[in-house]
Amino acid sequence: MLTYTFRRLLISIPTLLFIAFVIFMLLELAPGDPMANMPLTIPPEVKEKMRLALGLGEPWWIRFPLWLKQFFIVEPQYWFDSAFGTNFADGAQRIISFQSRSPVFDTIAQRMPQTLWVVGMSYVVGVLIALPIGIISAYRQYSVFDQVGTFVSMIGFSVPPFFSGVLLIVIFSVTLGWLPSIYDTTHVVNDWASFKVQLMQMVMPVMVLALQTTAQVSRYMRASMLDNLGQDYVRTARAKGMKESVVVMRHVLRNSMIPVITVIALGIPAIFGGAIITEQIFKVNGLGQLLIIALQGNDIPMVMTLTFLFAILIVMFNLIADVLYGVFDPRIRYD
Amino acid sequence: MPDGALQPGSADPVLDVRGLKTVFKVRGGEVHAVNNVSFDLRAGELLGVVGESGSGKSVTMMSLLGLLPSPPADVRGGSVRFEGQDLLHITPEQLRAVRGGRIGFVFQDPMTSLNPVFTVGYQIMEPLRAHMGLNKNAARARAQELLELVGIPGAAQRLDDYPHQFSGGMRQRVMIAIALACDPKVLIADEPTTALDVTIQAQIIELMKELRDKLGMAVIWITHDLGVIAGIADRVLVMYGGQVVEHAPVQELFRNPQHPYTRALLTTIPKISGERARRLTVIQGQPPILGDAPTACPFRDRCDVAIARCATENPPRYDLGGGHDAACFVAKGAVDA
Numbered sequence: 001m002l003t004y005t006f007r008r009l010l011i012s013i014p015t016l017l018f019i020a021f022v023i024f025m026l027l028e029l030a031p032g033d034p035m036a037n038m039p040l041t042i043p044p045e046v047k048e049k050m051r052l053a054l055g056l057g058e059p060w061w062i063r064f065p066l067w068l069k070q071f072f073i074v075e076p077q078y079w080f081d082s083a084f085g086t087n088f089a090d091g092a093q094r095i096i097s098f099q100s101r102s103p104v105f106d107t108i109a110q111r112m113p114q115t116l117w118v119v120g121m122s123y124v125v126g127v128l129i130a131l132p133i134g135i136i137s138a139y140r141q142y143s144v145f146d147q148v149g150t151f152v153s154m155i156g157f158s159v160p161p162f163f164s165g166v167l168l169i170v171i172f173s174v175t176l177g178w179l180p181s182i183y184d185t186t187h188v189v190n191d192w193a194s195f196k197v198q199l200m201q202m203v204m205p206v207m208v209l210a211l212q213t214t215a216q217v218s219r220y221m222r223a224s225m226l227d228n229l230g231q232d233y234v235r236t237a238r239a240k241g242m243k244e245s246v247v248v249m250r251h252v253l254r255n256s257m258i259p260v261i262t263v264i265a266l267g268i269p270a271i272f273g274g275a276i277i278t279e280q281i282f283k284v285n286g287l288g289q290l291l292i293i294a295l296q297g298n299d300i301p302m303v304m305t306l307t308f309l310f311a312i313l314i315v316m317f318n319l320i321a322d323v324l325y326g327v328f329d330p331r332i333r334y335d
Numbered sequence: 336m337p338d339g340a341l342q343p344g345s346a347d348p349v350l351d352v353r354g355l356k357t358v359f360k361v362r363g364g365e366v367h368a369v370n371n372v373s374f375d376l377r378a379g380e381l382l383g384v385v386g387e388s389g390s391g392k393s394v395t396m397m398s399l400l401g402l403l404p405s406p407p408a409d410v411r412g413g414s415v416r417f418e419g420q421d422l423l424h425i426t427p428e429q430l431r432a433v434r435g436g437r438i439g440f441v442f443q444d445p446m447t448s449l450n451p452v453f454t455v456g457y458q459i460m461e462p463l464r465a466h467m468g469l470n471k472n473a474a475r476a477r478a479q480e481l482l483e484l485v486g487i488p489g490a491a492q493r494l495d496d497y498p499h500q501f502s503g504g505m506r507q508r509v510m511i512a513i514a515l516a517c518d519p520k521v522l523i524a525d526e527p528t529t530a531l532d533v534t535i536q537a538q539i540i541e542l543m544k545e546l547r548d549k550l551g552m553a554v555i556w557i558t559h560d561l562g563v564i565a566g567i568a569d570r571v572l573v574m575y576g577g578q579v580v581e582h583a584p585v586q587e588l589f590r591n592p593q594h595p596y597t598r599a600l601l602t603t604i605p606k607i608s609g610e611r612a613r614r615l616t617v618i619q620g621q622p623p624i625l626g627d628a629p630t631a632c633p634f635r636d637r638c639d640v641a642i643a644r645c646a647t648e649n650p651p652r653y654d655l656g657g658g659h660d661a662a663c664f665v666a667k668g669a670v671d672a
Contacts, residue, residue: 232447238402239442240462240513241435244427254452330497331451 001333005323012315017068019311024064027300034098034298054098067304070095075105098299107290108306112272114185115286118279119271122206126213127264133214134221134260138229139248149218156215165208165281172204179204183284205282209275213267220263224256231255258328265321269313348375348416349520349553350399350438355413357391357398360406367625368394370577372413373652376521381547381554383568383585385561385600389622391577392557393443396523400434401427418520436466439514439552443526445506449498455482455509456494459516466517481512486542504535508542515546522547523555528563540567561604565589570658573597576623576633579652583659593661595638632663640665 034054035047042050055063070093077089094103137146173181180201189198228234229252237251276288287306294302326332357369369391376382384392397403398410399422415422422433434440442448449458459478463469469477475494482490485508498506507527514522524543528536544567547554558564564571564585571588573581573596581594592598599618620637623629632638635645644664652660655667 232442232444233450235402236440236442236448236510236513237450237461239400239434239440241431241433241466242461243431243465246461246465251450251453255450258452329452331499 001323001326004326005319008319008322012319016308016312016315019315020068020071020308021064023304023307023311024060024067027304028060032298034300037099037297067095067301071305071308078103078105095301095305097294097302099294099297099302104302104305107302108287108309111285111287111290114183114284115272115279115288118183118202118205118282118284118286119209119275119288121202122209122275123213123267123271125206126210127217129210130214130217131221131260134218135225135248135253135256137218137222138225138256141226146222149222153215153219156211159211161208161212161275161278162281164211165204165278168204168208169281181282183282185285205275205278205284208278208281216267217260217264220260221256224259225252228252228255254328258325261324261328262321265317265324269310269317272313273310347377349378349418350376350555351414351416352395352399353414353416355395355398355415356411357394357403358409358411360409364626367628368408368577369398370625370629372574372577372579374572374579374582376553376555378520378553379547379551380569381544381556381567383564383571384555384557384574385559385564385571386574387559387600387622390574392559392574393525394577395574396440396525396555396557399523400438400440401430402434402440432466435462435514435519436517437519437521439516439519439522441507441510441514441522441524441527444530445503445510446530448510449506451498454495454497455501458498459494459509459513462513462516477516478512481516482509484515484546485509485512487512503531504538507531507535507539511539511542511546515550518550519552521553521555523557525557526559527556529558529560536563543567561600573600576629577625578629578633578649578662580634580663581659581661582652583655583661584657587657587659591659593655593659593666594634594663595640595665596634597661599637 034056035051038047038050051057055066058066074089074092074094077092078094081087081089095105096102097104097107100107133149137149140146169181172179178200181204183201183205187194187198187201189195229248231252234247234252237247242251272287273291275286276292278284279286279288280292291303291306293299294306352375353373355369355372356367359366359368372391372395374382384395386392394403394408398408399415401410401422403410410423413423417433418437420429422430425433449455456475456478459481460469460471460474463474463477464471467474478494479490482493487493487505487508493501498509501509507530511527514524527543528539531539540563543554543556546552556564556568568585570584571582572579573588573594575596581588581592581597583591583593588597589601592601596618602616603618605615618637623633623636625633629649631647632641632645632650635641638645642664648664650662650664652662653666654660
């Protein structure tokens with residue numbers, strides 16, 4: 001297993017380099033000008049100088065390796081320096097956003113907590129709700145519970161967040177006035193009262209996103225449980241005189257979780273991508289919103305870095321999902 | 336009442352099944368899978384149950400222990416006396432104590448009957464801990480004993496192996512070890528050798544005979560292989576269309592089959608002796624679809640000695656003497672009481 005993991009890690013290096021190259025070239029070939037947002041009063045020759053100052057005068061075969069160097073060498077050095085007070089970076093050029101002229105990674109670090117709180121929490125909540133729903137729906141197939149669960153999943157799948165989000169705001173913020181409609185990023189949690197405020201402002205975005213996660217994961221869970229409930233080993237467990245709870249929650253669940261864990265693991269990178277639409281609706285300034293603004297402003301370093309970070313996460317979680325598969329299913333060994 | 340034939344001999348039966356009736360509810364009706372089945376099982380004997388696919392053999396045995404999923408299955412009537420209680424009318428807890436504790440079950444396909452994600456040792460220890468209240472170490476020691484008993488080499492190490500690391504025959508031995516774990520009085524083996532190749536089949540049969548003698552339990556052996564039955568059974572039940580059509584001690588059955596279905600079954604056994612290879616014999620026609628409670632003999636359409644009465648009345652089991660009975664109007668010695 002260790003050898004396998006190590007080999008997969010090695011293989012992921014060329015994969016990621018290739019992905020970086022593709023992203024870079026796509027941005028390079030895409031139309032758009034980082035200077036387009038500058039005021040029209042700036043004379044063209046000044047704009048040209050600004051363009052050169054941003055490094056855009058160099059050809060791609062110079063800029064791409066430079067970006068790689070900044071991403072893989074300079075930025076880790078800065079991170080290491082700030083963590084341990086060393087001075088490896090020695091003032092080397094970091095990846096700078098065209099729009100804000102501040103280091104891209106500093107902005108990402110500012111945006112990350114909001115996204116993790118809202119989107120990450122919604123994922124956790126969604127999965128925690130989905131698993132029991134899936135288990136009960138399968139065990140009591142075609143019961144009222146199962147029918148309601150199926151209906152709710154269908155809604156979760158088919159109603160987009162720009163509808164459910166606005167609907168929630170209309171009901172709970174406008175009509176009832178219970179919950180704030182805007183997520184206040186500057187809010188600091190330091191006691192119970194402020195924690196309660198934080199919870200209140202998280203409820204709606206978390207629920208909107210959790211509905212989707214719940215819909216998907218509960219369907220997977222239900223299908224996987226149904227596959228296993230009819231298996232011969234379930235009859236064996238009953239014939240051994242095991243309690244129904246042991247039969248379902250140990251024998252069947254353990255087998256049913258194998259594919260579901262993979263689905264859950266593969267969904268985690270999407271958390272970091274943020275929820276572009278939901279973040280917009282509730283004014284959460286997370287990573288999704290950051291990416292949209294960067295795209296609109298032709299902020300190539302920001303878009304490039306964010307997209308590549310997502311790529312790393314996706315590759316890593318694919319690897320994690322494969323390893324987990326081997327951990328949970330003894331029939332699968334990678335050696 | 337011809338059912339007098341079913342009264343047990345001198346010994347009290349371990350298991351006494353009377354008038355068992357199981358129905359499956361399906362779209363647009365019911366399937367009468369088990370119809371008024373009665374039999375008994377005496378201590379230490381091996382009762383063979385034969386019949387073609389769909390004759391109700393397995394469903395009968397699963398009904399005894401409530402192992403059929405309900406719905407669609409519905410055990411509608413009869414009684415199953417075992418150790419002073421009626422298994423059809425006890426609480427789920429009491430039934431669980433019987434399953435795996437007092438009555439062991441071995442299933443047909445060892446490739447799918449073990450849980451793939453738990454070690455073999457864990458799966459053997461489960462009933463030991465649940466029924467006998469053994470702690471982990473005691474259960475493990477007993478599990479090792481059991482694996483040795485069923486002839487698995489290197490038992491101590493193999494406890495930590497997963498089912499996929501065992502061959503089919505070895506997995507069936509594990510299944511037998513699980514069934515035997517709590518010293519059951521009755522072992523029900525549902526086609527335990529059907530999924531195995533012939534040499535392994537012989538080993539498993541040998542093992543079961545040996546274990547029966549060693550442990551003194553009663554065994555119900557379900558199969559469609561008359562050759563297997565001839566080699567191991569003491570008595571035989573022949574089932575057809577969800578009913579018991581003939582019941583006799585094994586030698587009597589092979590020497591003097593009375594039900595036309597039994598006779599037809601016996602002619603289908605291929606012989607390797609003889610002048611030249613003959614075509615395999617088949618029983619013409621299809622087994623009945625058990626849509627309604629039978630009002631006629633289920634075998635009449637395929638029967639070559641059927642009489643008019645067979646179409647209007649379902650024959651009861653006539654006592655033919657010597658522990659032999661057959662549900663046929665034309666059986667030799669069948670007299671209406």
